[in-house]
Amino acid sequence: MPILEHLWIILALPLAGAALNGLLGKNWSKTIINSIGIGSVSLAFLSVLEAIREFSLLPAGQLSFFKNYFNWMSAGSFKVDFALQMDHLTIVMLLVVTFVSLLVHVYSTGYMAHEEGYYRFFAYLNLFVFFMLTLVLAANIVLMFVGWEGVGLCSYLLIGFWFLKRSAINAGKKAFITTRIGDFGFTVGILLLFWTFSSVDFGTVFAKAANMPAESATQAGVLTWICLLLFAGAIGKSAQLPLYVWLPDAMEGPTPVSALIHAATMVTAGVYMVARMHALFSRAPIAMFVVAAVGAITAFYAATIGLVQTDIKKVLAYSTVSQLGYMFLGCGVGAYAAGIFHLMTHAFFKGLLFLAAGSVIHAMSGEQDMRNMGGLRKQIPVTYWTMFIATLAIAGIPGFAGFFSKDEILDAAGSGPNAHITLWLLGLAGAGLTSFYMFRLIFLTFFGKPRFDEHKVHVHESPRSMTVPLIILALLSIVGGWFAAPHLLGKTDYFEAFLHPVFATYGVPAGIEQGASLAGAAGEAGGISPSPAMELLHALTGPPVVLAIIGLLVAWWFYIRKPDAPKKLAESAHGLYKLLLDKYYVDEIYAALIIRPFLWISTNVLWHVVDERVIDGTVNGVATVARGVGGQAREIQSGNARTYATWVVIGAVGFTVLMLGVWGMVR
Amino acid sequence: MSVVPVSYYLVLSAILFGLGVVAFVFKRNIITILMAIELMLNAVNLAFVAFARAWGQLDGLVFVFFVIVVAAAEAAVGLAIVIRIYQNRQSLNIERVNLLKF
Numbered sequence: 223m224p225i226l227e228h229l230w231i232i233l234a235l236p237l238a239g240a241a242l243n244g245l246l247g248k249n250w251s252k253t254i255i256n257s258i259g260i261g262s263v264s265l266a267f268l269s270v271l272e273a274i275r276e277f278s279l280l281p282a283g284q285l286s287f288f289k290n291y292f293n294w295m296s297a298g299s300f301k302v303d304f305a306l307q308m309d310h311l312t313i314v315m316l317l318v319v320t321f322v323s324l325l326v327h328v329y330s331t332g333y334m335a336h337e338e339g340y341y342r343f344f345a346y347l348n349l350f351v352f353f354m355l356t357l358v359l360a361a362n363i364v365l366m367f368v369g370w371e372g373v374g375l376c377s378y379l380l381i382g383f384w385f386l387k388r389s390a391i392n393a394g395k396k397a398f399i400t401t402r403i404g405d406f407g408f409t410v411g412i413l414l415l416f417w418t419f420s421s422v423d424f425g426t427v428f429a430k431a432a433n434m435p436a437e438s439a440t441q442a443g444v445l446t447w448i449c450l451l452l453f454a455g456a457i458g459k460s461a462q463l464p465l466y467v468w469l470p471d472a473m474e475g476p477t478p479v480s481a482l483i484h485a486a487t488m489v490t491a492g493v494y495m496v497a498r499m500h501a502l503f504s505r506a507p508i509a510m511f512v513v514a515a516v517g518a519i520t521a522f523y524a525a526t527i528g529l530v531q532t533d534i535k536k537v538l539a540y541s542t543v544s545q546l547g548y549m550f551l552g553c554g555v556g557a558y559a560a561g562i563f564h565l566m567t568h569a570f571f572k573g574l575l576f577l578a579a580g581s582v583i584h585a586m587s588g589e590q591d592m593r594n595m596g597g598l599r600k601q602i603p604v605t606y607w608t609m610f611i612a613t614l615a616i617a618g619i620p621g622f623a624g625f626f627s628k629d630e631i632l633d634a635a636g637s638g639p640n641a642h643i644t645l646w647l648l649g650l651a652g653a654g655l656t657s658f659y660m661f662r663l664i665f666l667t668f669f670g671k672p673r674f675d676e677h678k679v680h681v682h683e684s685p686r687s688m689t690v691p692l693i694i695l696a697l698l699s700i701v702g703g704w705f706a707a708p709h710l711l712g713k714t715d716y717f718e719a720f721l722h723p724v725f726a727t728y729g730v731p732a733g734i735e736q737g738a739s740l741a742g743a744a745g746e747a748g749g750i751s752p753s754p755a756m757e758l759l760h761a762l763t764g765p766p767v768v769l770a771i772i773g774l775l776v777a778w779w780f781y782i783r784k785p786d787a788p789k790k791l792a793e794s795a796h797g798l799y800k801l802l803l804d805k806y807y808v809d810e811i812y813a814a815l816i817i818r819p820f821l822w823i824s825t826n827v828l829w830h831v832v833d834e835r836v837i838d839g840t841v842n843g844v845a846t847v848a849r850g851v852g853g854q855a856r857e858i859q860s861g862n863a864r865t866y867a868t869w870v871v872i873g874a875v876g877f878t879v880l881m882l883g884v885w886g887m888v889r
Numbered sequence: 890m891s892v893v894p895v896s897y898y899l900v901l902s903a904i905l906f907g908l909g910v911v912a913f914v915f916k917r918n919i920i921t922i923l924m925a926i927e928l929m930l931n932a933v934n935l936a937f938v939a940f941a942r943a944w945g946q947l948d949g950l951v952f953v954f955f956v957i958v959v960a961a962a963e964a965a966v967g968l969a970i971v972i973r974i975y976q977n978r979q980s981l982n983i984e985r986v987n988l989l990k991f
Contacts (some may be wrong), residue, residue, distance in 0.1 A: 293940025691936075859990050860987070860990055861987035861988060862984065862987045862990075863922075863983050863986065863987075863991050864914060864915075864917075864983060864984070865915050867914050868914055871910055871914060
């Protein structure tokens with residue numbers, strides 16, 4: 223079994239690509255850089271496929287493949303290995319990461335063709351793939367943290383890719399620093415995890431956790447604290463309330479980066495982490511509730527901001543924050559499989575939306591404001607159709623990928639074991655808003671009359687390197703959800719069945735959580751179940767679908783039927799409109815509450831007092847004292863030999879007196 | 890025949906050494922100072938010899954030889970320096986040789 227035994231090859235390929243392009247690629251032609259960049263990722267993708275084939279040949283009882291390559295560090299009982307593991311959850315993530323990365327790499331050859339630092343871009347992208355795969359394959363939480371921080375680094379580098387642009391630099395810094403706040407919690411969580419379980423290895427930790435009883439829903443125990451601290455990291459990385467502010471700004475980066483890192487893969491790392499640590503989360507009801515609540519509130523909250531944004535990428539950014547909220551909502555109510563399922567479908571349709579938006583921006587020669595677009599449907603048909611499919615998918619129109627995954631999450635939030643009516647309502651409202659702002663985006667961009675100077679802007683369809691990835695992703699946005707089709711009929715869906723070994727291994731005591739909707743679905747199937755046709759009808763006319771269609775119609779009414787209605791509404795509800803347009807003033811509040819006090823303390827206390835007075839004072843003070851003492855002491859060196867002689871005599875006499883009198887050395 | 894006690898020699902040695910110290914500190918002529926040093930060295934030699942005799946051991950005598958050798962070397966170097974100083978300053982006053990200071 224070559225690849226499965228050597229999982230590190232999957233990591234080494236993109237790393238080698240990054241090293242080659244990054245260190246040597248400066249003067250290479252685009253052909254070489256492309257072949258290295260795309261080649262390494264496609265080889266990684268093929269390796270993943272081969273590894274999956276080999277994994278499927280493992281004995282049926284073996285749920286995960288674990289391989290320890292070398293001991294990374296070891297101090298007393300603290301031991302970290304460079305160990306990789308593969309199970310069904312890893313497989314899903316590996317496929318999504320390598321495949322979407324591959325498409326984005328191909329797309330980037332077209333999108334970035336005229337950019338400076340072409341080699342740098344591909345080196346960063348490859349490096350990102352390396353770290354993301356490390357995060358996914360890691361068999362212990364410390365190695366996972368390496369990947370976790372590594373993707374953060376690549377995100378920073380790529381947001382600030384145009385490093386001559388001040389706003390891009392600031393956005394990069396904002397992303398890095400904001401996520402660092404969450405990562406502080408993550409680090410403390412790792413320490414607490416090790417302190418509790420004396421191991422950082424996933425297998426060991428989960429096996430020990432499996433023997434622990436679930437904690438009570440009213441009092442926070444150590445598991446709850448570990449989970450909450452780890453979730454703090456996820457909040458930062460996956461842009462949830464209250465640390466979501468970096469993601470919209472991250473749109474300063476090139477659009478392929480937004481698609482890959484800030485939609486499809488990196489931001490979903492938090493969801494993956496929660497799902498990976500389900501053995502702990504499932505036993506910490508308070509943490510689960512926090513995850514679900516943060517997810518649901520974020521899903522709704524970010525969607526409201528998305529309603530009024532005018533920058534095409536900003537809409538998608540808030541949409542991403544909102545969709546990530548759904549994933550956390552799914553995990554939080556115990557439907558991990560549904561959360562991961564949404565992660566996957568979201569990677570397809572949101573990756574597609576960003577790439578299509580990039581294609582629109584490309585066609586408009588850099589214009590990002592939707593108010594200056596319109597009527598692009600005929601000129602860039604491929605972009606239009608693919609983006610339209612993605613919109614149908616994200617809005618949750620039946621048959622498309624997003625419908626299945628979102629439906630499952632809302633199902634679990636509404637009727638699963640940890641369900642709560644408020645969570646369900648928030649999710650539902652968010653779904654309606656999602657549909658509205660997405661169709662608003664489509665109508666503003668592609669319908670109506672052009673609102674730009676058609677003589678100046680030469681609208682053109684993107685090259686094939688960009689449209690082919692769009693088409694592939696559009697296909698996946700349709701069929702990507704069909705794994706879950708049986709869910710509609712009240713049966714166990716294939717995706718959940720696929721992930722079932724992972725989430726069932728570390729079984730949870732009865733009464734708290736039971737593989738969530740899986741158990742629910744099985745129960746329904748076994749008990750008094752309505753006929754499949756009724757189930758199907760129920761799902762297709764359920765509240766999410768109704769709301770999605772209402773969202774569509776409202777958007778159509780506002781932006782096609784009565785194009786001046788939005789303006790009137792904005793004027794009549796001016797306060798609310800302004801509040802949404804200015805994103806609830808969260809950036810301003812953070813600036814006033816955190817950044818400015820921090821800056822003030824840093825400047826007036828840490829800089830002017832601590833640094834200038836205390837530290838500089840100490841250093842200069844030591845020097846001043848030394849100089850003063852020296853200035854006095856050097857008078858002794860008079861140059862007069864007789865003075866020296868006198869000192870010698872005084873010393874000799876003094877020493878003799880000491881010896882004889884004081885120390886009593888007389889026999 | 891009565892033997893002169895060691896303490897006599899020691900007292901003489903101390904007196905000679907004290908004279909040497911006083912001369913070293915208070916005299917200004919460099920040659921005199923060198924002579925004072927010689928006096929102190931020889932006072933010590935006397936003490937060594939006296940102890941060697943008193944304890945019946947040779948260690949003290951060996952030391953004396955070393956001291957004499959060092960003293961000879963010191964005198965040679967010292968007088969050479971004195972000559973150079975005189976050539977430079979036309980004086981042997983130690984107080985005028987005071988440039989080596991802070």
